[in-house]
Amino acid sequence: MTSQKQSHPADRAKRRAERKHEAIAAKQRRNRQRIILIGTVGAVVIASVLLLLNRPEDKPDITIDYANIPQNGTVLGDPNATVHVIEYADYQCPVCAQFGTEVAPQLIRDYVETGKVTYEFRAFPFLGDAALDSPDNESVQAAEAAFCAKDQGKFWEFNHLLAERHDGENKGTFSNDALVGFADELGLDQEAFSTCLDSGAHQQEVLDAYTAYQGEGINSTPTLVINGEQVSYTTQGYDLLRRQIDAALAGEPLPR
Amino acid sequence: MSAPRPWITPILAVAGLLVAGYLTLVHYQHGALVCGLGDCALVQSSSYAELMGLPVAILGMGMYATILVLSILRNQAPERDDLLTTILFMGALAGLIYALYLTYVEIWVIDAICQWCVISALITTAIFVSEAIHVWAPQIQENE
Numbered sequence: 212m213t214s215q216k217q218s219h220p221a222d223r224a225k226r227r228a229e230r231k232h233e234a235i236a237a238k239q240r241r242n243r244q245r246i247i248l249i250g251t252v253g254a255v256v257i258a259s260v261l262l263l264l265n266r267p268e269d270k271p272d273i274t275i276d277y278a279n280i281p282q283n284g285t286v287l288g289d290p291n292a293t294v295h296v297i298e299y300a301d302y303q304c305p306v307c308a309q310f311g312t313e314v315a316p317q318l319i320r321d322y323v324e325t326g327k328v329t330y331e332f333r334a335f336p337f338l339g340d341a342a343l344d345s346p347d348n349e350s351v352q353a354a355e356a357a358f359c360a361k362d363q364g365k366f367w368e369f370n371h372l373l374a375e376r377h378d379g380e381n382k383g384t385f386s387n388d389a390l391v392g393f394a395d396e397l398g399l400d401q402e403a404f405s406t407c408l409d410s411g412a413h414q415q416e417v418l419d420a421y422t423a424y425q426g427e428g429i430n431s432t433p434t435l436v437i438n439g440e441q442v443s444y445t446t447q448g449y450d451l452l453r454r455q456i457d458a459a460l461a462g463e464p465l466p467r
Numbered sequence: 468m469s470a471p472r473p474w475i476t477p478i479l480a481v482a483g484l485l486v487a488g489y490l491t492l493v494h495y496q497h498g499a500l501v502c503g504l505g506d507c508a509l510v511q512s513s514s515y516a517e518l519m520g521l522p523v524a525i526l527g528m529g530m531y532a533t534i535l536v537l538s539i540l541r542n543q544a545p546e547r548d549d550l551l552t553t554i555l556f557m558g559a560l561a562g563l564i565y566a567l568y569l570t571y572v573e574i575w576v577i578d579a580i581c582q583w584c585v586i587s588a589l590i591t592t593a594i595f596v597s598e599a600i601h602v603w604a605p606q607i608q609e610n611e
Contacts, residue, residue, distance in 0.1 A: 250602075
C-alpha cells in the first residue's frame with residue numbers, strides 16, 4: 212500500500228493545489244524571464260539607435276588662415292568694411308567658447324574674409340574667482356596672455372586656441388603654465404611671452420578696458436554689438452547672427 | 468491585484484511629461500545664451516540637444532506619453548499584462564540607458580549641468596525601478 216492511497220482527500224486536494232501553484236509559478240518564472248530577455252534586448256537596440264542618431268554632427272571644419280586677413284590688434288578684417296561686429300567675452304565662459312569655436316569661424320569665413328565686416332574681440336574677464344590683479348585669476352590671465360600673443364602678431368590664433376581649449380571654469384585650464392604651453396604650441400617666442408605674462412605687462416590695459424566696458428553697460432558674455440547696437444547670442448546661433456549682419460549690410464533694422 | 472502598486476508608473480510618467488514639456492518650451496524659446504544665467508541654456512543649445520532636428524526634450528515627451536498610456540492600459544486590461552509589461556520594461560530601460568548617456572554628456576562633454584534634465588533622468592530611473600519591481604514581484608493570485 213502506498214501512502215498515496217492512504218492519504219486523506221483533503222491532503223490530495225492540498226497537493227493538487229500545490230502542484231497547480233507550482234505550475235503557475237513556473238509559468239510566471241518563464242514569463243518573467245521572457246519579459247526581461249525581450250525587454251533588455253529591445254531596450255539595448257532602441258538605446259543604440261538613439262545614441263547613434265545623437266552623435267553630434269561634425270562641426271563645420273573651418274580653418275582660418277588669420278595671417279592672410281588684415282588685422283589691427285584685436286580688430287580683424289578690412290578697415291573699410293561697413294559693418295563692425297564687437298564680441299565681449301570671457302575666455303572662461305562656456306558659451307563664449309562655443310561661440311568662438313562654432314560661430315566665429317563661420318562669421319570670419321563668410322563676412323570678414325570677404326571684406327564686408329570687421330570683427331573685434333573685447334575681453335570682459337568677470338568669471339575668475341581670484342582677485343582681478345591675482346596671477347590666479349584665470350579670466351584676467353587668459354586675456355593678458357592673448358595680449359602678449361598680440362605683441363607677437365598672433366592674437367587671433369591665440370584667441371582661437373583659448374576657445375578650443377576651454378574646459379570648465381577656475382580649475383587651472385588657463386593657469387600660467389598652460390598659457391605658456393599654448394604660446395609654445397603656436398610657435399611664439401616663449402621667453403618673451405613668459406616675461407610679458409609674468410610681469411603683468413598688459414594687466415592695467417586689460418583691467419582698465421574691463422572697467423570701461425562695465426561702464427558701457429556690459430554685464431554678461433558673450434555680448435555682441437553690431438554697428439553700435441547690442442544684440443544677444445541666442446540658441447539660434449549663427450542663423451540669427453547671419454540675418455542680423457545681412458540686415459546691417461543692407462542698412463535695415465536688425466532682426467531679433 | 469495585478470500589480471503591487473499600479474499607479475506609480477503612470478504618476479511618474481505624468482511628472483516626466485511636465486518636465487519634458489517645460490524643457491521643450493525652453494528649447495523653442497530661443498532665449499539669450501549668456502554666461503551668468505546658469506548652464507541650462509548651454510546644455511539646451513548644444514548639438515546633443517537635438518536628434519535629427521527634433522529636440523531631445525520632445526523625444527522625452529513622447530516616451531513619457533507612451534509609458535503613461537500603456538501603464539494605464541495595463542491597469543485596465545490585466546489580461547494583456549505580459550505584452551504591455553514587456554513593452555513598458557523595454558521602454559523604461561531604453562529611457563534609462565539614454566538618460567544615463569545624456570547625463571554623461573552633460574558632465575563630461577558639455578561640462579554643464581541642466582537641473583531639469585537631471586530631474587527628468589531621475590524620473591526615468593524611478594520609472595525603470597517601478598517597472599522592474601512589477602516584473603520581479605510575484606503575482607500568484609489565480610488559485611488563491
